[in-house]
Amino acid sequence: MRLLVIEDDATLRETLCSQLADEGFGIEQAADGREGLYFALEYPIDLAIVDLGLPEISGLDLIRQLREKGKTYPILILTARDRWQDKVDGLSAGADDYVVKPFHFEEVTARVNALLRRSGGWASSTLSAGPVMLDTSRQELRVSERSIELTSYEYKIIEHLMIRAGEVISKTELTDRLYDQDFERDSNVIEVFIGRLRKKMDPDNTIKPIETLRGRGYRFALERNQDV
Amino acid sequence: MSSLSARLLISVSVLLLLFFGATIVVLDIAFRDVGEKAREDILDGQLMTLLAAAEPNAAGELEMPAGLPEPRFGNVGSGLYADLQDSDGNHLWRSPSSLGLELPHGPVTRLGAQQFSRLIMEDGTPLMSLSIAVEWELPDGELKPYIFYVAESLDSFNAQVARYRRQLFTWFGAIAIIMLFSISLLMRGVLRPLRRIEQEISEIEKGNRQSLSEGFPTELSGVARNMNVLIGSERARSERYRQTLDNLAHSLKTPLAAMRAILTQQKSPSLTEQLDPQISQMTEIVRYQLRKPAASASDAIGATPVPLEAELSRLVDALRKVYGEKDPTIDLSVTEDAEFRGDTGDFLELAGNLLDNACKWCESQVSLTIRPANDAGGMLLTVDDDGPGIPEDAAEALLQRGSRLDESAPGHGIGLAVVRDIARSYGGTVSIEASYLGGASMTVVIPPAAQR
Numbered sequence: 295m296r297l298l299v300i301e302d303d304a305t306l307r308e309t310l311c312s313q314l315a316d317e318g319f320g321i322e323q324a325a326d327g328r329e330g331l332y333f334a335l336e337y338p339i340d341l342a343i344v345d346l347g348l349p350e351i352s353g354l355d356l357i358r359q360l361r362e363k364g365k366t367y368p369i370l371i372l373t374a375r376d377r378w379q380d381k382v383d384g385l386s387a388g389a390d391d392y393v394v395k396p397f398h399f400e401e402v403t404a405r406v407n408a409l410l411r412r413s414g415g416w417a418s419s420t421l422s423a424g425p426v427m428l429d430t431s432r433q434e435l436r437v438s439e440r441s442i443e444l445t446s447y448e449y450k451i452i453e454h455l456m457i458r459a460g461e462v463i464s465k466t467e468l469t470d471r472l473y474d475q476d477f478e479r480d481s482n483v484i485e486v487f488i489g490r491l492r493k494k495m496d497p498d499n500t501i502k503p504i505e506t507l508r509g510r511g512y513r514f515a516l517e518r519n520q521d522v
Numbered sequence: 523m524s525s526l527s528a529r530l531l532i533s534v535s536v537l538l539l540l541f542f543g544a545t546i547v548v549l550d551i552a553f554r555d556v557g558e559k560a561r562e563d564i565l566d567g568q569l570m571t572l573l574a575a576a577e578p579n580a581a582g583e584l585e586m587p588a589g590l591p592e593p594r595f596g597n598v599g600s601g602l603y604a605d606l607q608d609s610d611g612n613h614l615w616r617s618p619s620s621l622g623l624e625l626p627h628g629p630v631t632r633l634g635a636q637q638f639s640r641l642i643m644e645d646g647t648p649l650m651s652l653s654i655a656v657e658w659e660l661p662d663g664e665l666k667p668y669i670f671y672v673a674e675s676l677d678s679f680n681a682q683v684a685r686y687r688r689q690l691f692t693w694f695g696a697i698a699i700i701m702l703f704s705i706s707l708l709m710r711g712v713l714r715p716l717r718r719i720e721q722e723i724s725e726i727e728k729g730n731r732q733s734l735s736e737g738f739p740t741e742l743s744g745v746a747r748n749m750n751v752l753i754g755s756e757r758a759r760s761e762r763y764r765q766t767l768d769n770l771a772h773s774l775k776t777p778l779a780a781m782r783a784i785l786t787q788q789k790s791p792s793l794t795e796q797l798d799p800q801i802s803q804m805t806e807i808v809r810y811q812l813r814k815p816a817a818s819a820s821d822a823i824g825a826t827p828v829p830l831e832a833e834l835s836r837l838v839d840a841l842r843k844v845y846g847e848k849d850p851t852i853d854l855s856v857t858e859d860a861e862f863r864g865d866t867g868d869f870l871e872l873a874g875n876l877l878d879n880a881c882k883w884c885e886s887q888v889s890l891t892i893r894p895a896n897d898a899g900g901m902l903l904t905v906d907d908d909g910p911g912i913p914e915d916a917a918e919a920l921l922q923r924g925s926r927l928d929e930s931a932p933g934h935g936i937g938l939a940v941v942r943d944i945a946r947s948y949g950g951t952v953s954i955e956a957s958y959l960g961g962a963s964m965t966v967v968i969p970p971a972a973q974r
Contacts, residue, residue, distance in 0.1 A: 303776045309783035347772065374775035375768070376809060378837065378874030379867040385840035392844070396779035396805050399786040412846055419847050 295340040295410060295454070295467065296320040300330030300356070301372060302348055310343075313399050314406075318450055320470045327351025334360055339367055341409055343402070346373040346384060354387050361388035368409035372397070407453075414457040415518070421456045424516035426495065426503055428456050437495050437503075444494070451487050452495075455504060455514040464511040488512060526716075527709045534705055535698075542694045546687075553686055558650075561679060562638060565652045568592060568672045569636070572604055576670075578660050583608075584668055586615045595619050601675035609655075609667040630655050630669055641673070648676040715742050719749075726753065727972070771812035778805055810936045828862045828869045830892055830901075837874055845881045850888050852877070857893040862901045863971040868944050875937035876905040876964050883909030887959050895950075899970035909961035917954035941966060 297319045301307040304325065311321045322337055324330035328350040334342055342360070346353035357369055371384045371392040381392050390412075391405050408419065411430060421428040425438040433449055435442045444452065451468055465484050488504060495503055505515040571591055579585040586606060594600040595617040603620040607613055626649070628639030633655050641649045651673035657665045715738050725731040733753060734746040782801050785794055831854075838852050862869050873890065880888040884907035895902045912920065920938050941964075942952045950968040957963035 303780055306776060306780040306783055309780065309787050313783065313787060347776075372779075374772040374779075377813070377867055378870040378878075382836050382840045382870060382874070385843050386836050390843055390846075395775040396782045396801065399783060408847060417847065417849070 295470075296322060296338060297406065298322045298324065298330070298333050298337065298339045298342040300324045300327070300334075300342065300348060300353070301345040302326055303345075310399070310402070314403070317403055318470060319406075320467075327353065327356050331356050331359060334365065335363060339365075341368045341370065341406060341413070343370045343372060343406070344389070346371055346375065346380070354383060357384070357387045357389050366413075368413045370402070370405055370409060372402075411457050414459070416457065421459075422519045423456065423459055423514070424503070424519070425501060426456070426516060428453060435495070437501070442494050444491075448487055448491055448494075451484075452491055452514075455512060459514040459516070459518055462507055462511045462513050468512070526713060527706065530709055531702065531706055535702060538698050538701060542698060546690050546694060549690060550683075550687060554683055557679060557683065561650055561674065561676075562652070565638075565650060565672055565674055566636070568602065568604070568674075569652050569654060569670060572606075572670050572672065573654075573656070576606070576658075576668075578658070582660050582662060582664070584614060584658055584666075590617075598622075601677065602672070603674070604670075604672045607669045607671065609669070614668070625649075625651075625671075625673060627651070627671060628653060633657060633667065643675075648680065649673045650676055650679075715739050719746060723749070767812050771808050774808050774812070775805070778808070806936060810939065813940065826863065828864065828866050830860060830862060830869070831856050833866060833870060834873060834890070834892075837870055837877065841874075841877055841881055848881070848886075850881050850884050850886050852881070853887075853889040855889070855891045857891075859899065860892045860894045860901045861899045861970065862968060864948060864968075868948070871944055872903060872941055872966055873905075875941045876903070876966070879937055879964070880905050880907035880909070880962070883907055884961060885909060889959065895967050895969055898972065901966075901968045903966045903968075904963060906957040906959045906963045907961040908957070908959040911956055911960065912954055912962045920954065921952060938964075 297314055299307060299311050299314070299321060300323075301310065302325055307323055307325065311323050315321050322333045322339065324333050327348040330342075330344065330348065331351055333339070334356070344353045344356060348356065351359075353371065353373075357371075360369070368391075369389040371381075371389045372395060373380060373384065373392055374395045376394040384392055390409055393401055393405055407430065411419065411421070419429065419431045421430065427436045428434075429436075430453060435444055435449070435452060454468060455463060468484050488506070492499075492504055495501075501516065503514060503516050505513045507513060572586070575587055575590055576584050577587065584606065590596065592602070594602040595604055597619055598621050600619045602617075603623070603625055604617040605613055605620065605625065606615040624644055626641040626643060628637060628641060628651055630637060630653055636652060636654050639651045639653070641651055643649055651671065653669055653671040655667060655669050657667050659665055719734065719738065719742060722731060722734050726733070733750045736743075736746075738746045778801060782798070785797055785801070788794070834854055834856065838854065841852065842849070877888065877890060880890075887906075887908040889906045891904050893902050894900055921942055938952075945952050945966050945968065948968045950966060953965050953967075955963045955965070
């Protein structure tokens with residue numbers, strides 16, 4: 295998944311980007327509003343993190359323009375202004391959530407994950423499809439009420455697949471999610487993880503949660519359960 | 523004397539009293555003088571008549587004829603008297619009108635000189651008398667001195683003067699009353715612009731008006747202009763002050779965020795353990811102490827009522843986004859005559875912090891009600907939730923936070939302290955109780971602008 299980070303403070307932007315990259319996100323970064331708007335409009339972006347106090351084009355204007363131009367991906371505001379007036383202005387301009395500076399990095403990843411989940415069509419933090427239940431706040435996977443132990447790599451992959459259940463996710467995207475961008479892409483490590491996940495979740499090969507589409511990628515194949 | 527009108531009326535009354543008093547005295551003296559002169563002339567004429575009528579008789583003495591041309595000499599008690607004496611003071615003749623009366627006589631100085639005198643008769647009647655000593659040449663050629671004397675009672679004259687005085691007092695009194703009445707009417711008109719200024723200032727205080735209007739009289743337009751300048755500069759000053767604090771806070775937060783990001787990147791638990799609390803503490807100090815201060819009562823000069831429902835619906839839309847996964851039910855109930863005069867940001871801060879807390883702690887239910895604080899308006903804002911609630915002793919401590927911020931543990935949010943400070947700056951209060959929903963119920967009471 296590709297994130298766009300628009301923040302004018304170089305130190306903050308670079309550390310934030312490198313930490314998000316460590317979490318497995320693909321990153322685009324911009325230092326001012328004009329550049330940010332260009333990236334936001336022209337690149338395939340899944341979520342944008344926007345500082346409100348930007349040079350050239352203010353964060354608020356940028357968000358408004360994105361929404362006017364039909365971009366619907368989630369936007370997370372980074373703001374130093376923590377009055378409700380500023381938060382409300384940002385959110386009603388079209389942003390989806392905010393993080394007030396100075397934040398803990400974990401806060402940002404938690405919000406980003408929640409927003410991605412929501413944009414994937416999940417209303418709550420527990421994703422449930424057929425017998426499979428993924429509690430993203432506890433990072434816990436259950437299949438038919440049976441708790442399944444996962445490594446953090448395995449968790450990231452099943453989370454990514456489930457968030458975008460029904461969509462085809464390329465191997466490259468999954469690789470990005472696991473490692474830094476410069477990782478050797480040809481490795482078959484993804485196949486290994488997918489194989490392990492299938493074995494853990496579906497030892498009898500009855501529910502077939504993950505589908506392989508040759509040459510295109512993988513898809514979480516179970517129907518989402520309606521929210522109760 | 524605190525009233526200008528009263529001051530003016532009293533001064534004018536005193537002046538009128540002095541002025542009219544002096545006028546009355548002068549007119550009275552003039553009238554008396556003219557009257558007395560006329561009386562003297564008449565008396566002089568009477569004396570001449572007597573002199574003309576006197577004839578020497580056979581015995582060689584002067585004698586008055588029986589019928590004189592002036593009939594009043596003949597009527598008893600007519601008020602006009604006369605007699606004729608020889609040089610020894612023996613009465614040769616007395617007018618019939620003086621029958622039975624003892625007429626007082628003034629001194630006679632010298633021959634041929636007329637002598638006017640003011641005398642009082644035995645019964646107290648004032649008299650004006652005129653006497654003249656003459657030498658009469660008798661037919662035998664002898665010169666003999668005589669004293670002719672006429673006197674007139676001043677009763678009727680004095681009555682005339684008294685009537686005249688009464689009329690003077692009546693007329694001047696009436697004029698004075700009319701003048702005072704007109705002046706007080708005039709004052710009302712003249713002072714009307716002052717009343718207008720007073721009214722407009724009170725409208726500004728209540729927030730119904732931004733500045734004083736144009737079109738005051740020349741004497742007041744300077745005051746009005748300066749007043750507007752003062753109001754304007756006061757607003758600008760407090761806005762500048764807020765802006766400065768806000769910018770300062772803003773510019774400190776980004777470096778703090780960078781510090782924290784770098785610290786996270788170091789992946790050193792011991793370093794994080796030492797530095798993170800420090801950063802958190804600085805963060806809270808910046809957030810709380812350098813936050814844009816709430817508008818004070820004087821900043822609220824000319825503040826218009828915040829459109830409560832519109833702002834609340836924006837706020838609730840925002841909160842629904844933020845709490846999208848939890849998706850609590852947020853009930854709003856706003857009574858129409860509730861009113862918050864002041865900064866929109868302050869209102870959002872009050873409602874935002876309370877709703878945010880409620881959404882954070884609730885199971886699924888949040889309710890916000892706004893109604894007037896009392897009959898005169900104002901705002902009573904209550905936020906209820908169905909969360910775990912706040913124990914009574916903890917409630918007090920929660921409201922006290924912020925006043926000793928640097929001692930408190932970081933990371934607990936400062937929303938309630940902010941709410942308390944804003945409420946205080948508007949002369950209001952905050953209280954925490956148990957909610958009918960089962961959780962906490964937070965109430966902010968903001969009195970109407972006029973009662974702050």
